[in-house]
Amino acid sequence: MSFADLRLSLATQSLDFVMQHTITHSLSLADATVLPASLSSVAFTQEQHIETLYIHIPFCHTLCRFCSFHKIKYNQQKALEYFQALRKEIRHVIESGLRFNRVYIGGGTTTILEDELVKTIELIKSLTTVREISCETDPSYFRTGHPEVLNGLVDRMSIGLQSFDDRILKASSRFEKFGSGDEQEIDIRRGIELFPTVNVDLMYGFKGQTPDSVVTDIKRLIQLEPDQITTYPLTLGIGKSRKKSQCLAGEPKDLFPQFLAVKQVMSDRYMMEFPWTYSRNFGQAVENKYVLDGENCFGVGSGAFGRFGEQFQISSFSIDKYIQLINQGGVGTSHHKLLSVKSINQHHLMIMMGKGCLDNALFKAHTGKSLWQAFPVELTYLLASGALIKQGDSYFTTEAGQFIALKMFSGFLAGMDYLREQAIELAA
Ligand SMILES: C[S@@+](CC[C@H](N)C(=O)[O-])C[C@H]1O[C@@H](n2cnc3c(N)ncnc32)[C@H](O)[C@@H]1O
Ligand code: SF4
DSSP: OOOHHHHHHHHHHHHHHHHHHHHHHHHHHOOOOOOGGGGSSSSOOOOEEEEEEEEEEEEEESOOOOOOOOOOOOHHHHHHHHHHHHHHHHHHHTTTTTEEEEEEESSSSSTHHHHHHHHHHHHHHHHOSEEEEEEEEEHHHHHHHHGGGGTTTTTTEEEEEOOSSSHHHHHHTTHHHHHOHHHHHHHHHHHHHHSEEEEEEEEEEEOOOHHHHHHHHHHHHHTTOEEEEEEEEEEOOOHHHHHHHHBOOOOGHHHHHHHHHHHHTTTTTTTEEEEEEEEEEESSSOOOOOGGGGOOOOEETTOEEEEEEEEEEEEEEEEHHHHHHHHTTTHHHHEEEEEOHHHHHHHHHHHHHHHHHEEEEHHHHHHSSHHHHHHHHHHHHHTTSEEEETTTTTTEOOHHHHHHHHHHHHHHHHHHHHHHHHHHHHHH
């Protein structure tokens, strides 16, 4: 092992340890406050602009082994009631004065009741103007559903493939549900033909994956020319969900060579937006997902999170309670938490590292503090581990730094997972 490899290995091991500690401290919901009934409706004297409206659809037909997103097994009656409540909440939020640039519909399986999804998007379009509507789905939707009904309603479709490798699809229980890699390739081709912008999610870090097998997956996907490819490192939660997914994971040491392989194979035709998101290189960046840009977001639906400034908003994780809250005339938010400046800054740090540049002047203009004032320990660690180099007043991310940013992103996903586990307990 070279000195640089050893330095990076030590740096990532200590980072894992520090991140786990940070997540359990800064994202604990022990101090979250219950939203009083009097505040469960939002009302603004004038329009308030929030970048993203996040809408959560918490139903799936069957559950994938690695996934800790909020969802329950599909029940048609419950899902119909849920969509009705969701539209009430959306109407309430917009009529109260909130305005959004973008809408992101995530799940769960967002397309599980197409007619209801169509009605929901049409309602939003009838009440307000948004620049982009983005929706997640899985590949089999383009075979078994009627995706043409979403034409003109969804601007950006994000398709979760994860891998073309049938062994990985079988191990994660996706083969039986969504079909083989060959079948899903045909499905994705159809999705790409139908929607103006398409992202495809891949995952790596599974047991049995190698740099070569990851490259095979990516080359196959690149041939289909999606606008954007998001490559998620398999993330094991730090709570109960870890047990379920840990048998799928490869060795932590195998992640760095896989990351380098991803980066290399993407570099011809795709631009790295973040070390986990790549966009087709037509000279102009495609929009990134709401979770990555650190902008304000309001969440609706059971299991949604939102953040505006230091306020973190948690919607009820019990679907029945959520419907009840909405039928009382309010929003589905059940709890609030005040985020510390430190944890908001750590999110900024991940985004800046991922983007490749820590610009001191920009950071100071945004937060009132210099980078050294905000991150004395972090900068010392990042410079010592070779993750950053200094140029003038700013710092630039090296290749090792890109990998550390990817690990920070995985820590962010684990943090969301930890929040979800606590939110389920709050709802019980
Ligand atoms: C919540 S899923 C919804 C997409 C859709 N239901 C599907 O299965 O294709 C969104 C994306 O999160 C990613 N994801 C889910 N669990 C993950 C985990 N444990 N680690 C890393 N990424 C994960 C997957 O890439 C997935 O496509
Ligand atoms: S990965 Fe998608 S289909 Fe699988 S359980 Fe999670 S949300 Fe449902």
